[in-house]
Amino acid sequence: MGLDLSFIHSVDTQNMWDLLLNFPDQWKDAMNLSEDIELTVDQSAVRNICFVGMGGSALGADLLRAYCYHCCPYPIQVVRHYEIPGWVGEDTLVIGCSFSGKTEETLTALTSARERGAQVIGITSGGNLMLKAASENFDYVKIPSGMTPRAALGYIFLPLFYIFRQFGFVDEGEEALEETYQLMLQENEQLSNRDDNEALDLATQLQDTLPIIYSDATIMEPVNLRWREQFQESAKTLAYGNTLPEMTHNEIVGWDRIAHLTGRLSLILLVDNKDHERVKKRMAIVEEMVEGQTASLHVLGTRGESRLARMFSLIQLADWTSFYLAMLSNTDPTPVTKIDLLKSKLAET
Numbered sequence: 001m002g003l004d005l006s007f008i009h010s011v012d013t014q015n016m017w018d019l020l021l022n023f024p025d026q027w028k029d030a031m032n033l034s035e036d037i038e039l040t041v042d043q044s045a046v047r048n049i050c051f052v053g054m055g056g057s058a059l060g061a062d063l064l065r066a067y068c069y070h071c072c073p074y075p076i077q078v079v080r081h082y083e084i085p086g087w088v089g090e091d092t093l094v095i096g097c098s099f100s101g102k103t104e105e106t107l108t109a110l111t112s113a114r115e116r117g118a119q120v121i122g123i124t125s126g127g128n129l130m131l132k133a134a135s136e137n138f139d140y141v142k143i144p145s146g147m148t149p150r151a152a153l154g155y156i157f158l159p160l161f162y163i164f165r166q167f168g169f170v171d172e173g174e175e176a177l178e179e180t181y182q183l184m185l186q187e188n189e190q191l192s193n194r195d196d197n198e199a200l201d202l203a204t205q206l207q208d209t210l211p212i213i214y215s216d217a218t219i220m221e222p223v224n225l226r227w228r229e230q231f232q233e234s235a236k237t238l239a240y241g242n243t244l245p246e247m248t249h250n251e252i253v254g255w256d257r258i259a260h261l262t263g264r265l266s267l268i269l270l271v272d273n274k275d276h277e278r279v280k281k282r283m284a285i286v287e288e289m290v291e292g293q294t295a296s297l298h299v300l301g302t303r304g305e306s307r308l309a310r311m312f313s314l315i316q317l318a319d320w321t322s323f324y325l326a327m328l329s330n331t332d333p334t335p336v337t338k339i340d341l342l343k344s345k346l347a348e349t
């Protein structure tokens, strides 16, 4: 591709660049891998579903929960903690996702779930989660290792999607998976190009500002979270977000007192043409109300037809935008030094 990355100097960008470029391949590979998942769990005993995971691994679960909002017959909760809710029991399916298989919150929650008699499935590339599944004899899906967890979203999300598909909990199939793949291929052409690159333009305008991201609370909620997490982990910049309609009942008032921050905030509105009609109206009013109070305002729409493609179209834009934002400040998007430091300090205690 013709992208001139000469504005990047000493940072090691190749790894994340390759991972982004190869994401459509990852999607295809994860589809193939997920087709062969064989489970021993007894679906007829399941009455509720609890995902446990942290960070990028929890995001895959969140995407599925939001995606299934209207089509899964059972309640779903995504738990990002050591402790599981009181209702988890023998009629619960607990799916534990940990890319590394080493995350202590996830492993602790899974141990409690097993003690409660829940049926458990693990999704992991290895680590203690894989050892635990093998020794305690519960189902697990082994995904490839060798990348940072947030770059493995295809490998994390698709096994979950296929498991739900086996159970009959999703209402889109092969066509949506293929549409998402084709859309990602097309978009990658543009998002990795030197000229006329939406992600690079957006990152340029977001430089040195605090991005605030608003969206509808349904399928866009985890997409909104992905934007924030990618800004935080890849671009090493704070980012903040909220969803509608809730923010129109409280947070909107908070804009009254930020005149001194004008020029420091960028507003990103994530919109989907299937957002609730009243939410669309609320969003337009919010936009009108805060206009002029931000350094820049960006309305970003989903692309594609299926829910899956629409969700992933804006995830792909988030991933590339955060990559370029890192580049523009000469930052390596891959390492997360503060998280590593935090974990090593925790290990000493």
Ligand SMILES: O=P(O)(O)OC[C@H]1O[C@H](O)[C@H](O)[C@@H](O)[C@@H]1O
Residues within 6 Å of the ligand: 054, 055, 056, 057, 097, 098, 099, 100, 101, 102, 103, 106, 148, 149, 150, 233, 336, 339
């Ligand atoms: O998916 P796991 O290996 O359990 O990791 C969960 C999270 O752990 C760390 O804090 C990483 O820096 C995050 O990027 C990751 O998403």
